[in-house]
Amino acid sequence: GEDVEQSLFLSVREGDSSVINCTYTDSSSTYLYWYKQEPGAGLQLLTYIFSNMDMKQDQRLTVLLNKKDKHLSLRIADTQTGDSAIYFCAENDYKLSFGAGTTVTVRA
Amino acid sequence: EPEVTQTPSHQVTQMGQEVILRCVPISNHLYFYWYRQILGQKVEFLVSFYNNEISEKSEIFDDQFSVERPDGSNFTLKIRSTKLEDSAMYFCASRMTSGGQDTQYFGPGTRLTVL
Numbered sequence: 020g021e022d023v024e025q026s027l028f029l030s031v032r033e034g035d036s037s038v039i040n041c042t043y044t045d046s047s048s049t050y051l052y053w054y055k056q057e058p059g060a061g062l063q064l065l066t067y068i069f070s071n072m073d074m075k076q077d078q079r080l081t082v083l084l085n086k087k088d089k090h091l092s093l094r095i096a097d098t099q100t101g102d103s104a105i106y107f108c109a110e111n112d113y114k115l116s117f118g119a120g121t122t123v124t125v126r127a
Numbered sequence: 128e129p130e131v132t133q134t135p136s137h138q139v140t141q142m143g144q145e146v147i148l149r150c151v152p153i154s155n156h157l158y159f160y161w162y163r164q165i166l167g168q169k170v171e172f173l174v175s176f177y178n179n180e181i182s183e184k185s186e187i188f189d190d191q192f193s194v195e196r197p198d199g200s201n202f203t204l205k206i207r208s209t210k211l212e213d214s215a216m217y218f219c220a221s222r223m224t225s226g227g228q229d230t231q232y233f234g235p236g237t238r239l240t241v242l
Contacts, residue, residue: 023169052230054233059235060236061131061236062170062220064232067230107170113175113183114160114183115162115170115172115231118169119168120169120170
């Protein structure tokens with residue numbers, strides 16, 4: 020079955036870059052996703068990457084995909100306090116399979 | 128921007144009681160989903176719904192659970208006889224098509240507490 024693994028916590032200084040890593044198992048996923056969950060809120064889609072791409076950049080966000088190693092990462096440049104949240108990677112195009120989430124804490 | 132809404136935001140119930148969680152998906156979306164997140168655990172898929180029937184369900188979605196689209200706007204999840212372990216955040220999601228690039232939009236969730 021699908022299994023998505025993420026590190027649980029990341030602490031980063033404001034202005035630095037954050038890198039969140041994820042490994043997945045379902046090689047048939049056409050797309051892989053990053054969602055953000057702020058306290059008390061739902062899941063907000065941040066970005067996604069087509070499985071045939073290696074990299075996608077969207078403003079401060081950079082997604083890297085290593086399909087051979089089934090490794091996905093999300094880089095947030097110039098991390099701000101508003102980036103403090105839980106970040107989930109997800110696979111499977113139809114019924115999303117989520118990782119446990121990485122809690123990112125931005126310190127001043 | 129259109130959004131998925133869910134009511135109530137928090138539901139407290141006694142074990143054995145029935146609960147109905149309500150969702151209003153985005154109006155032109157055709158595919159609907161329920162997920163749940165037990166505190167501190169992963170978000171788990173429960174069920175997907177299309178064309179007025181369940182298209183896929185997980186092993187969590189047993190006979191105690193049912194879904195319905197009673198009218199053109201609401202999508203409900205019913206738990207017939209709640210158990211303590213049903214306490215979780217329940218998220219509704221919808222998407223326009225089945226294509227992977229057409230993402231699922233999530234509601235803010237309903238926190239269900241079973242006492």
